[in-house]
Every structure is written in structure tokens, then in C-alpha cells.
Amino acid sequence: MLQLIRDKSQGLIVGIIVFLISLTFALFGIQSYFTGQGDVTVAEVDSHKITLTDLIDRIKIIRQQTEDNLQTQTDPDLWSSDFIKLQTLNLMIDEIVLDQVIADAGIKISDDSLVKKLKDVDAFYDEDGFSRERYESLLARTGTTTKEFEASVASDVLRSHIKLGILGSEFSTDSENSFLFQLRNQKRDISLALIKIFPKSEDIILTKQELEEFYQQNRESYKTKEKLALEYLKLSRESIKGSLPKIEEVILRNIYTSNIGSYTTPETRSIEYLLIKENPTLEDKARSEIIGKIFSLLSDGKNLYEISQTIDGKIEIELDSVENLNRGDLPGPLDDAVFALTEAGVVSKPIDTEFGTHVVKLNVINPAKTLSFDDVKSQIMEDEFDRRTEQVYVESAELMAELAFENPDSLDLVSSTLGLQRQETGLITKERFIVDFGASSVPKVFNDDVLDNKYNSEPVETAGDILFLFRVKKYEKAITPELKDVRDKVEKDLTDAKLKDETMKFVDSIITELRESGGQSETFQKEKLSWKLNKSIDRYSEKIPLNVRNKAFAVELQNNNPHYLKIEYDESTIAIIRVHNQQAPAVAEAGGDALDKTRDFIIRPRSAVMWKDYLTTLRRDKKIKIYSSNLSP
Incomplete structure (x- = not known):
């Protein structure tokens, strides 16, 4: 116990x-x-x-x-x-x-x-x-x-x-585990042939109607970003703490004296005990005889261990010791008896609890110990600086909110009252604002009162424990320009789109030839294209780009025959993908850890649903x- x-x-x-x-x-x-x-x-x-x-x-x-x-x-x-x-x-x-x-x-x-x-x-x-x-x-x-x-x-x-x-x-069945293991660890040979998007040529002619339609379909992509220029005040605990005056030693000593209990380790006691456990079959007379025998042997100079060896093995006992007990750690009667013992070596009278009858010997009394002022001086100083910093921070934050609200058209009074230096930004986007001041500042600034009416914002505390107060100096709304204002960009984008589309059609023609001619293509040969073979690629290999891997493993290989498909490799390149030589690992050769991971992959989502249900x-x-x-x- x-x-x-x-x-x-x-x-x-x-x-x-x-x-x-x-x-x-x-x-x-x-x-x-x-x-x-x-x-x-x-x-x-x-x-x-x-x-x-x-x-x-x-x-x-x-x-x-x-x-x-x-x-x-x-x-x-x-x-x-x-x-x-x-x-x-x-x-x-x-x-x-x-x-x-x-x-x-x-x-x-x-x-x-x-x-x-x-x-x-x-x-x-x-x-x-x-x-x-x-x-x-x-x-x-x-x-x-x-x-x-x-x-x-x-x-x-x-x-x-x-x-x-x-x-x-x-649980999951062996067949499920085997199927998923082979699927997840499958390997395929993936070959790539890269074709650059066609360069601009005189054959590309853009009509007025095409430009208008393309612009209307993509007008959101030409929308400008909203921008704003700010002035702001910054209040932080770090700056407050650095500006606080030195704390005099007399104050630290007063704190020490007033909180002496916090620097005092209470008295603890170490004991050993012999417990005759509670047992309905043990009659009171027999229990009394055992207790009497214990105290008789104690008076003969025997210790509790020696005494425990003399007790009938049919009687359930517990012999143990406990160190550094605090007042209140033990059940009531036992706690009172232990802390009533006056000196080490003394044995208590029998103590009855719900666990049985205890005989306790007090081994050590560790008196209460109070740490000296010098031992805790640095900690007291740090705690007091933190307390004062927090007090100043809260009071300053309250005052900042009050002054900013009562004087909504300027940061001047807040700045002079709190001694905070006014800082400014250039014209920045909303994305830049989030990077500099955190997402939590967005609703405090991007609202009608602050953006349009140029009122002070509410104070906002960011993730870095810094309190900001903002005022917008200039705001430019996001607008969608007319076609005439972005005509050059629209023409370039439409031209690029047409070139990509023509390249895609060309790639499709090659893929059709490859599929219909058992992997042969005159166009492929004529264009002097070549395959770059990547052997035994699994789903997690970094040898080829992720989008190519995902596409290659998304197709089913009928009878393990090659499959041809295309993908946009990067902004300037289209890739023809040849997927072939599918290889499934043997389940019998899989290690226990691999199969366990597969089983966990199946069971985890099922277990989550079961727990919710x-x-x-x-x-x-x-x-x-x-x-x-x-x-x-």
C-alpha cells in the first residue's frame, strides 16, 4: 500500500x-x-x-x-x-x-x-x-x-x-494486409521523354475576340493586390523589462521575509513498517496474539525484518520502508501516529487502518529547512522583475486601448504618453503584412473603420507576445484593370496558352502512335526524342518529381503491358511517361515491421471510427x- x-x-x-x-x-x-x-x-x-x-x-x-x-x-x-x-x-x-x-x-x-x-x-x-x-x-x-x-x-x-x-x-485480415503491402511497396519502371513547349512563331495570330474571351475567362488573375502603408506602435514585455530600474536589496529581502514559507522545505520523516493485512478469516484473538508477539520480539532487540520471518506464512503481511514522507501523505490515523513519534528509533503502538494493522518504526526525522536569502536572491529578483514587467505591460495595454479609442485620429497621444516610438512601413501587400505582423492582426486592420475612415485600430497581441496599435496612412484597394490597361500581358499569356495547347496536341499524337504501334513512333524518332529510364521506382522515390510518380502509379497496367501518358513536367516542358515492368514484392519475404506498418495503415482509420462510435x-x-x-x- x-x-x-x-x-x-x-x-x-x-x-x-x-x-x-x-x-x-x-x-x-x-x-x-x-x-x-x-x-x-x-x-x-x-x-x-x-x-x-x-x-x-x-x-x-x-x-x-x-x-x-x-x-x-x-x-x-x-x-x-x-x-x-x-x-x-x-x-x-x-x-x-x-x-x-x-x-x-x-x-x-x-x-x-x-x-x-x-x-x-x-x-x-x-x-x-x-x-x-x-x-x-x-x-x-x-x-x-x-x-x-x-x-x-x-x-x-x-x-x-x-x-x-x-x-x-x-483487426485486419491476412489477405488485406498482403494486398495492401504489395500495393504500397510495388515498383515500376518509369521512362520519361521530355518535349519543350513550342517557341513563339509567326503562325500564332490573335484575334480581338480571342483576346476578349481569354481576358474575361482569366480576369481574376489580372487583379491587382490591395496595398497599405502603416504607422504603428509596438509594446513588448521584453522592452518593458529592459527599461525597469534596478530592484534594491531591501525590497528583495522584504519579499523574502513576507514569503518565507515559499522558501521552506517542510519536515519529512522516513519509516519502516510491518503490516498485518486485513483478512476476514483472521480472528481478532489471533491478530492480537500476533501483535503481542511482534512487540515482545521488539523488546528483545529484534528488528522488523527478523520479526517478519517468524510470522506464520499463512498470515498475509507486508514489510516495507518509506522515505521523505510529508505531513498528509498517509491515511489519517497512520499519518497522525507517524508524526506523533518524537525521535528516531521509536516504534508506534498498533495502528488500525482499512488495510490492516500497522507497526511503524521511525527511522529519520528531517527537520524543516529554510533556504537562505542568498540562496534564492537571484530567483526572487527574476520573479519580481517578471511581476513588475507584467504589471506595467497590462497597465500600458489598458491605457493604450483607452487612449487609442478616445483619440481615434492619431497615434500621437498614445506615443507620447507611453513613450513608444512611432514606426512606419512602406506600401506593402496584405501577404507582406501577415508576414510582418501575424494573421491575428488582419481583422484589426482590414476593416472599414481602419482602412477607409483611417481610425486607430484596436490593440492586437501577436503570437510573439507583442502588442501592436496600427493606423493606416494610405490604402490602395485591389482592382481588376480593363483589358486595354493589361493588353500586352493578356496577349503574352494567350500566346503562351496556344503554344502549350499545340505542344499538348503534338504529344498526344506521339502517344497515340506509341499505343497503336507497340511502343514504336515515327514522330518520336523523327524528333530525335529518347527515353530516360528510371528502373524500379517506388511510390516514395525522390529520383523523379512527385507529380510524375503520382501519375505513373495512378494507372493500371493491363497484363503488365507498357502504358503511355503525358504530364506537364514544369512550366516549359511536357513529359511523355512510359510505365512498365510492374514488380510486386513477395509477402513471404517481408519483414515483420513492414507488415505491422501495413496493418496499422488499415486499422488506424477503422479504430478512429470505432472509438467515435x-x-x-x-x-x-x-x-x-x-x-x-x-x-x-
């Missing part, structure tokens, strides 16, 4: 903790500071309620996981979209439904299974090994207790076991309500 308590500090699944620690208000932008949000209910599963705060916290975790995996910042507006909110809410509903089903079925995770999961991650270790101080500090900063965190991990493990059980029931079935037995109108803060 106490194995869990002993090993809990050997490593925890800390993804959630790390995510929560590092989050800022960037998810929904600075606007949430101005408007506030109520803790309203967004969904109910039977009597269980999901609040808007629960939903937003979960989206923050998913966003952080996504950005960590992609190693890049993402668009904040994406994460505040109704689509993401609804997808995440349904995920949370599914988890609650699963938790209820698991609880109703009486399924529990064993101590050993939970311990194994907790020991998988070493994020609470420092150079000296596991750091209890680091572990407790991180938990404390998230407002999460050890019990809450481990309960969360246990729920995740149980849900994953249920999911693995469902997904593991899907299973959750849908579970939901039918639940009263689920989603309050869509409450999804926006």
Missing part, C-alpha cells in the same frame, strides 16, 4: 504543470483584461458542470502542447475561435462520460500501475537527483495538491486503458447540455 507513497516522488507526468506555469493572458488577447469574464456554465453532463474557466484553461494547455510540438508560435485568434472551443468542449465531455462509466464499473488503477506511470518522467530532478523542493514548488505555483495531481494522472491512465481496449479489438453510444445514456451562447467570454 505504501509503495505508492514511497515512489511518488521518483518522477511525475509534469506536462500539465509546465504548461500552466508558462501561460500568459495571450490566449484571448489583451481584450479579456478589459471586458472580464464570468464563470458561467458552458456544458452539463448529468449533474457535472463544465465552466467557461475550465474550458479556457484546457484550451491553454492544448495550445501550449501544440506550440511545443511544432516549435513555433500560433495565431492567438485560432484558439479563441468557436470551432476550437466546441472541439475542446466535446473532448472534455467525452472525458467526463468516460470517468463516470469507469467509476460506475468500479474500475480502479493499482498502486503499482500508477507508480510506474509517475516514474516515467524526471522533470522534478536536479543535478543531485529528485528535488522535493522543486516538486512542491512547482505544484504550489499551480495551486495543485499532490493528491489532486495524482488523481488527474490516474484518470488519464484509466481512460487510456479503456481506449486501448477498444482500439485493440479492431463507442463515445457516441456512451453519450446516449447521459443527459448532456451544451450552452453555446456562453462559449464567448
